[in-house]
Amino acid sequence: AQKVTQAQTEISVVEKEDVTLDCVYETRDTTYYLFWYKQPPSGELVFLIRRNSFDEQNEISGRYSWNFQKSTSSFNFTITASQVVDSAVYFCALGGAPYYNQGGKLIFGQGTELSVKP
Amino acid sequence: NAGVTQTPKFRVLKTGQSMTLLCAQDMNHEYMYWYRQDPGMGLRLIHYSVGEGTTAKGEVPDGYNVSRLKKQNFLLGLESAAPSQTSVYFCASGYKSTNEKLFFGSGTQLSVL
Numbered sequence: 079a080q081k082v083t084q085a086q087t088e089i090s091v092v093e094k095e096d097v098t099l100d101c102v103y104e105t106r107d108t109t110y111y112l113f114w115y116k117q118p119p120s121g122e123l124v125f126l127i128r129r130n131s132f133d134e135q136n137e138i139s140g141r142y143s144w145n146f147q148k149s150t151s152s153f154n155f156t157i158t159a160s161q162v163v164d165s166a167v168y169f170c171a172l173g174g175a176p177y178y179n180q181g182g183k184l185i186f187g188q189g190t191e192l193s194v195k196p
Numbered sequence: 197n198a199g200v201t202q203t204p205k206f207r208v209l210k211t212g213q214s215m216t217l218l219c220a221q222d223m224n225h226e227y228m229y230w231y232r233q234d235p236g237m238g239l240r241l242i243h244y245s246v247g248e249g250t251t252a253k254g255e256v257p258d259g260y261n262v263s264r265l266k267k268q269n270f271l272l273g274l275e276s277a278a279p280s281q282t283s284v285y286f287c288a289s290g291y292k293s294t295n296e297k298l299f300f301g302s303g304t305q306l307s308v309l
Contacts, residue, residue: 087236113297123286125297169238183254184229184290184298188238 080105082172082187090193091160099155099190101170107131112146112153113171117189123169129153160194167191198222202287202301209277209308217272217304219287227290228270229254229298230262232283239286245270277308 081104091097103112114126127137129146137144141158157164173184200221209215219228226247231239231254241254243262251262259281261273270289274281284305288298 084238115300121284122302123288123298123300125299128297171239183241183244184288185241185255186231186239188236 080107080172080174080183080185082170082185084168084170084187084190086190087188088191088193090195093162093194093196094159095194096156096158097160097192097194099157099168099170099192101153101155101187103151103153103170103172105172105174107174109174111173113173113184114144114153114155115169115171115186117167117169119166126155126168157192160192162194162196165192165194200287200289200299200301202285202304204304205302206305207307209274209306211278211308213277214273214275215277215306216274217285217287217306219270219272219289219301221268221270221289221299223289223291223299224267225289225291225299226267227298228264229288229290230260230270230272231286231288232256233286233303234283242272242285279308282306282308 083102110131112129115123117123134146143156145154167189169189170187203218229244230242233239240256242260245251245264248267263271284303286303287301290296290298
């Protein structure tokens with residue numbers, strides 16, 4: 079069975095601090111995809127990044143960076159120099175290869191609520 | 197661009213009443229999903245569809261039915277609403293497979309009294 083665990087329910091930081099959101103996943107698939115989504119107070123989910131299981135390279139996009147480690151089944155997300163606008167709920171998600179995974183389930187973690195205070 | 201549109205945005209039901217939530221997408225996506233979001237539970241998959249005329253169960257399908265008669269629409273039905281179905285419901289669609297990002301609707305706040 080697939081599972082995504084975000085152990086941090088809530089995180090509170092002061093603006094300009096760095097913060098890392100943890101994500102641990104479980105899957106028996108050899109091919110899979112990992113995602114991060116952001117849900118700001120407005121409610122709509124916004125796609126941030128996708129990573130496939132063959133690509134363990136870390137990625138940096140502006141103040142955001144992602145660390146994917148298959149050995150520990152983790153896909154952590156770091157925000158550098160956080161800003162108040164980063165306040166949101168962040169979800170990690172796992173999708174299996176569609177060919178043999180019943181056609182496309184995408185499973186989400188419980189979410190981490192990040193509060194960045196000025 | 198409309199993207200993914202959910203109707204209604206808010207609804208209050210009494211226990212035992214029925215209703216249908218409509219999700220419409222104009223991106224010609226094959227994959228469509230219904231999730232519910234509850235505090236501390238994250239997003240849980242109710243049902244999904246990988247194409248017109250197909251549906252499949254997700255993590256929490258009991259008490260819900262779905263239909264995908266047209267590619268652009270994915271309907272979620274509650275035949276006999278229960279207070280446990282009070283939640284925020286999100287519809288999402290994706291182009292072809294789970295290696296593509298999903299596009300989400302703005303959500304439906306449902307309260308069952």
